[in-house]
Amino acid sequence: MRIAVGCIGHETNTFSPVATTLDNFKKGSYYRGDEIITAFRGTRTITGGFLDIAEHFNLQPVPLLWAFATPSGMVEHRAYETLKAEFLDLLQNAGQLDGVLLDLHGAMVTDAFEDAEGDLIHAVREIVGETWIVTTLDLHANITAQMADSSDVIIGFDTYPHIDCYERGFEAGQLLFGMNEGKIQPTMAYRQLPLLTAPPAQCTMKAPMTDVLKTLHALETKPGVVTATLSMGFPFADIRDAGVSILVTTNGDMALAEEYADKFASDIWEMRTAFTFNLHTVESVIELANQTDGKPIILADGADNPGGGGPCDGTTILQKFIEADVQDAVIAVIADPESVAQAVTAGVGNRAQLDVGGKTDTQHGAPVALTGYVKTLSDGRFTLKGPMGRGTIGNMGKTAVIQVGGVEIILTERRIQPYDAEVLRSVGIEPQARKLIALKSAVHFRADYTPIAHQILDVDTPGVHSPNLFNYDYQKLRHPIYPLDSTVTYGETDAT
Ligand SMILES: [Zn+2]
Incomplete structure (x- = not known):
């Protein structure tokens, strides 16, 4: 056949x-x-x-x-x-x-x-x-x-x-x-x-x-x-x-x-x-991490999930991490080819002045001006080892890890949803040795990260893939629809 x-x-x-x-x-x-x-x-x-x-x-x-x-x-x-x-x-x-x-x-x-x-x-x-x-x-x-x-x-x-x-x-x-x-x-x-x-x-x-x-x-x-x-x-x-x-x-x-x-x-x-469900503020997650020892707390930055159309260069969490001077934290990832090129020019072991992220649109935070230490540079290729897509090859493009205070930022050339922990491990970061990990992923990361996470929290950040559906001005969607409209019926049942 x-x-x-x-x-x-x-x-x-x-x-x-x-x-x-x-x-x-x-x-x-x-x-x-x-x-x-x-x-x-x-x-x-x-x-x-x-x-x-x-x-x-x-x-x-x-x-x-x-x-x-x-x-x-x-x-x-x-x-x-x-x-x-x-x-x-x-x-x-x-x-x-x-x-x-x-x-x-x-x-x-x-x-x-x-x-x-x-x-x-x-x-x-x-x-x-x-x-x-x-x-x-x-x-x-x-x-x-x-x-x-x-x-x-x-x-x-x-x-x-x-x-x-x-x-x-x-x-x-x-x-x-x-x-x-x-x-x-x-x-x-x-x-x-x-x-x-x-x-x-x-x-x-x-x-x-x-x-x-x-x-x-x-x-x-x-x-x-x-x-x-x-x-x-x-x-x-x-x-x-x-x-x-x-x-x-x-x-x-x-x-x-x-x-x-x-x-x-x-x-x-x-x-x-x-x-329906609750979302957390980035501040409250930082506070929780300060009171927690051991395994990492994962922040799901679903609003900027490139796997659902996010630009992958949002800076809302990065900005708040730097302001709060958090330690043992990772941002995975920010797609910013310009900053990667500058990190490559600076070279491993040197400092680079960068305007990180926020370059695609105005919905995911402004670029963050920082001076960071170039920790590693790589070709960004890795083999997925988690339950999703195991055996396939991931390609982040040229990738730089930049350290700013207690925050490591994985800067990539390409937009990539970091649902496989090899995104971190392939650039020398062991996720279990970190306290706060912000992932531009809504749910997929749970397959690989649930066993190693202390807690996983969905955070309320702005963006095109925000879990808060009330953020969007739907024009073509059929109405009424739950939960956006106050009265919706299906079969014999009313929802109010
Ligand atoms: Zn899907």
């Missing part, structure tokens, strides 16, 4: 002013043909999982195009159209196919389309006709009716941090095999809830999501159910369909799929207040 595999994916933060260009895709993850196999074989990714199961079932992968840019602002529509044309051209020339695996993200917005990945799936459907299409999506997909209508099955990640990508790729391969054997006739029901949640509440390592996952997995064991997905959505996209959605796929029984989808949607709706 020949299964085409490919991706054009993005998580678009429409609140970021930084447009996403074709160059961002080409310099991001951009592979054609067999390059895809080389890049993903042996990795804990969707395509990695699919490649493993393909071998077992004698499925022949037909790699097309795999293009993914680091999350940022609106995708330039012409960039999407160029990639789409390239993708469809490869698909048209792929020969006879028995299935298509689309390894997508599900939150790409262009300046013309709110649902670019839905458009892509639809275009693939027009070419392949009745051939099976299985689509995999991130837990942050804003799933639309167009995506559901154009796919035979959608499989979303169950976890955030996303540590089940490999398993979902594996599952996609198993399903495609079963569908081709005639053992599975997928019937999929889609429900969208009037519910918007922020990343800290979506984390599947703690309540309420641990309970939600139990319900989801129980549903997947029911007779007739093939797979089920709860997508928590990406709230930093001001589009109609941002937020929570549900998919239930059964084997040839649409009424059963509808029934289970309604039940699951109503269970989630009933627990909507559990998705």
Whole structure:
């Protein structure tokens, strides 16, 4: 069986002013043909999982195009159209196919389309006709009716941090095999809830999501159910369909799929207040660290998470750390190629005068003028060793560690979400030997850092990825929606 595999994916933060260009895709993850196999074989990714199961079932992968840019602002529509044309051209020339695996993200917005990945799936459907299409999506997909209508099955990640990508790729391969054997006739029901949640509440390592996952997995064991997905959505996209959605796929029984989808949607709706949470001030976390010995306290600077479109050069926490003269503290990371170049010019063991960060926009703090000691310089390459993406290569670009008083700042050329502790270890910083670690990550870091942290606290800093959803002026989002609006109904229930 020949299964085409490919991706054009993005998580678009429409609140970021930084447009996403074709160059961002080409310099991001951009592979054609067999390059895809080389890049993903042996990795804990969707395509990695699919490649493993393909071998077992004698499925022949037909790699097309795999293009993914680091999350940022609106995708330039012409960039999407160029990639789409390239993708469809490869698909048209792929020969006879028995299935298509689309390894997508599900939150790409262009300046013309709110649902670019839905458009892509639809275009693939027009070419392949009745051939099976299985689509995999991130837990942050804003799933639309167009995506559901154009796919035979959608499989979303169950976890955030996303540590089940490999398993979902594996599952996609198993399903495609079963569908081709005639053992599975997928019937999929889609429900969208009037519910918007922020990343800290979506984390599947703690309540309420641990309970939600139990319900989801129980549903997947029911007779007739093939797979089920709860997508928590990406709230930093001001589009109609941002937020929570549900998919239930059964084997040839649409009424059963509808029934289970309604039940699951109503269970989630009933627990909507559990998705609210408290944020901490940076000052209160510093105070707590002063009273604590031992393992590090982690500050989640989710507002500047480059993994969700943050510029990664925000300075709010750096400024407060310096003002408070904190000790044994690390900032990971600040992307600032100009300061890195100045540190390289100064050289290891010397002092450099820098204006650090705050250069992309005015939403994440101003540049901080400082004189720092250049502690290390490196090429910024490392192998991920944590549960997420283990085995893949991280690239921070040229990287400098600058020490200012008791604060070490990891300055990078590239925007990178520091969810793997190798970001610190690869530049000579042992996280367990530090007291305060500020990470530009909302949730992913929890997979690798929870075992070594004394406490993890979400801090209230300004930015395009702030966990406080009331900070945003939504224009295109559907209303009413919980918790932004005072009266929201779903089914028979009122939320006030
Ligand atoms: Zn995600």
